[in-house]
Amino acid sequence: MKDYLDQLEAEAIYIMREVAGQFERPALLFSGGKDSICLIHLALKAFRPGKFPFPLVHIDTGHNFQEALDYRDALAEQIGEKLIVRKVEDTIRERKLVDGKGKFPSRNGLQTYTLLDTIEEFEFDACIGGARRDEEKARAKERIFSVRDEFGQWDPKKQRPELWNIYNGKIDKGENVRVFPISNWTELDVWNYIKRENIALPSIYFTHERECILTPQGQLMNTNEFVTIEPEDVVVKRNVRYRTVGDMTCTAAVESTAYTVDDIIKEIKETKISERGATRMDDTLSEAAMEDRKKGGYF
Amino acid sequence: MELLRFFTAGNVDDGKSTLIGRLLFDSNSISTDIIDTLTKQSKAKAENADIDLALLTDGLRAEREQGITIDVAYKYFVTDKRKYIIADTPGHAQYTRNMFTGASNTDLAIILIDARNGITDQTKRHSIISSILGIPHVLICINKMDLKNYDQAVFESIRKDYLAFAQPLGLKKISFIPVSALTGENVVNKSDNFSWYTEETLFDFLENVEIPQEEANNETRFQVQYVIRPQTQELHDYRGYAGALLSGKIQKGDKVRVFPIDALTTVEKIEKFESEVESAEAGEPIILHLSDDLDISRGSTFVLDNELPETANEIDATICWMDNKPFQKGQKLLFQQNSFRAKAAIKSIEGKIDIHTLDSTEETDEIHLNEFCKVNIKTAELVCFDSYAKNRKTGAFILINENTNNTVAAGVIN
Incomplete structure (x- = not known):
């Protein structure tokens, strides 16, 4: 097996089967974004003709692109697997939390509450996610089996050694493990895989005309019901696509003429800005923004 | 690429x-x-x-x-x-x-x-x-x-x-x-x-x-990660052993020996991504079907009958201690080799290796963080393995502290 995509695929499938073999109540976190769509594709390869040994779980921020939600429901239906949706809105109401504020009121931080509540509700002992090490430098330090305490916290100083392809998923009740099968994939690897496997994606990944606020930093923020448009804002119509599909209020679009996966691969090879740098407002807040969120239980 | x-x-x-x-x-x-x-x-x-x-x-x-x-x-x-x-x-x-x-x-x-x-x-x-x-x-x-x-x-x-x-x-x-x-x-x-x-x-x-391409040229080793049993009406009797081929090659019709039960059987079918294939090579994720109904579970190892591995309850290995707390005599451990796990104990420490000179010291009772030792490990179940020098996939293992769940050591079998 000499091709690198075959090797990455095999590694991811191996990790998923380890989850199936080691845990009693795992879950696969599925957002309708490209990385988690790849996870589902890999799970089909790992477990068919059997059913998935886990449900799909979506933590819905309420700030989602409708295209991603439609895709999510259609895919779950098509493959006949169970989908659990838990909404950040409900958590805010039940726990009397304060919703995101400001011009772009992101629920990225609030998501953690809903995720931890959901883990507790279903007693999930492992959550498979589509995070990749190339996204961010704190993620680059995280293990594939990332043990979290009962508060969901990641402690970078207490990570278990992880050697060869031997994964230790032993935990006590109340703890859980976040598992990242595509840790070693880059953005380009994901797109090359989508191309090779001919995986369908929500339409917002491809170029379309959209009304956006052009921020002073040069980011294109989608105008939507959650974002306040002020007189001094520069509102423009551009042909854009999304590189990541997160909370609408903090995920920027990039200008693009890419109609096909091949076009996207070409654009990525030419682009000089990283995926999160181009599209995420939440990571530019501070140098250790991601490390701190993860320590707090974030995905 | x-x-x-x-x-x-x-x-x-x-x-x-x-x-x-x-x-x-x-x-x-x-x-x-x-x-x-x-x-x-x-x-x-x-x-x-x-x-x-x-x-x-x-x-x-x-x-x-x-x-x-x-x-x-x-x-x-x-x-x-x-x-x-x-x-x-x-x-x-x-x-x-x-x-x-x-x-x-x-x-x-x-x-x-x-x-x-x-x-x-x-x-x-x-x-x-x-x-x-x-x-x-x-x-x-x-x-x-x-x-x-x-x-x-x-x-x-x-x-x-x-x-x-x-x-x-x-x-x-x-x-x-x-x-x-x-x-x-x-x-x-x-x-x-x-x-x-x-x-x-x-x-x-x-x-x-x-x-x-070491794995490709090594003897054939397969370990079960997960047993797929859909139990639906159409697939009532389906029983597939999912895992990665750790090394070597495997073909439909191969005579394989299954450990730890030590039983001989035949590869009836190889599946990869819902298609039947004639053979598979090292690294490929596959599902194997055998011609006999045997007591096989996660961690069982399949090998070709003319390429037998070693099997034992006692293993000589070189380990690196990775826990902040030193090894204590009598500590309850789990031995994990890929998907195979068994209760284990370090029976004796034959000597520490000076990691700067490769010299060995005499027998000792303690192992501290970052120390390398030659040890003798006893396992509660029969382990099927190769020396690490021969096969990196089946000669490597970790030790887990049963009490704290931490990975406390990693080792290679001598």
Whole structure:
């Protein structure tokens, strides 16, 4: 097996089967974004003709692109697997939390509450996610089996050694493990895989005309019901696509003429800005923004 | 496109993180927003500073504060020919376990030596660990040649010293390249200052170095990760053993022996991604069907009947202790080899290995963090294995503390 995509695929499938073999109540976190769509594709390869040994779980921020939600429901239906949706809105109401504020009121931080509540509700002992090490430098330090305490916290100083392809998923009740099968994939690897496997994606990944606020930093923020448009804002119509599909209020679009996966691969090879740098407002807040969120239980 | 996994080791002062930063930077693998952030961070340290490329790999706050690498950082870059996975490992003795972790599944070791210092204790430790882990190829990068006036004699003398030191280690292949990570000379681009050096730059070396296919050429080993039993009406009797072929090849109709039950049966069908295939090679994720109904579960190993592995309840191994708390006699452990787990205990410690000289001490009762020991392990169930020297997939294991669930040691079977 000499091709690198075959090797990455095999590694991811191996990790998923380890989850199936080691845990009693795992879950696969599925957002309708490209990385988690790849996870589902890999799970089909790992477990068919059997059913998935886990449900799909979506933590819905309420700030989602409708295209991603439609895709999510259609895919779950098509493959006949169970989908659990838990909404950040409900958590805010039940726990009397304060919703995101400001011009772009992101629920990225609030998501953690809903995720931890959901883990507790279903007693999930492992959550498979589509995070990749190339996204961010704190993620680059995280293990594939990332043990979290009962508060969901990641402690970078207490990570278990992880050697060869031997994964230790032993935990006590109340703890859980976040598992990242595509840790070693880059953005380009994901797109090359989508191309090779001919995986369908929500339409917002491809170029379309959209009304956006052009921020002073040069980011294109989608105008939507959650974002306040002020007189001094520069509102423009551009042909854009999304590189990541997160909370609408903090995920920027990039200008693009890419109609096909091949076009996207070409654009990525030419682009000089990283995926999160181009599209995420939440990571530019501070140098250790991601490390701190993860320590707090974030995905 | 091929995949090459390598790790880098060396003391922080040897310029290891700078070297990786340089490799990524000069091969255009770093995005402009990340360069902006780095420039800001470097400027925050000193007004007229150049970009500090080490900041690229030190991803944790504590690492940036202390200016050292504590944990393994994974970095990626790609060329038209290869995808690279770099495990950037810490150099300090106190983080040896993290180095062992990052190095474990790589094809190539890059060990840095500061041209001013020559071989140090670090170099020895990193080389001995590479030898224990059976890394197929070790590349010695002699760095900071700019501070030694690019003197060929310095390079040659370190090379001679290293070969003399490494002689008893049994490293499979050793190469040497003189570089300056700071200036980038001989990393991606050649330099007139190294006119006496006519071989490849580091980058060209990485592009051309042979990627060993050890697993493909080894004896056939398959281990069950998960049993697939849909139990639906159409697939009522379906029972498939899902796992990766760890090494070798397997074909439909092969006579296989199953451990630990020690039963002989036949491969009736091989499935890959819902299609039937005639054969599979090392690394492929497959589902196997056997012609007999046997007591097979997660962790069972299948081998060809004419390529039998060793089976035993007692194993001689070399382990690296990775827990902050020292080993205590009678500690209850779990032995895990891929997906196979069994209760285990360390019966005797035959001696500690001096990680700087490879000398062995006498019998002892204790093992502390980062120490390497030769031990005898007893397991509650029969283990099916090969020596690590013969097969890296079936000769490696970890030990888990049953009480804390921590991975307390990693080992290779002698």
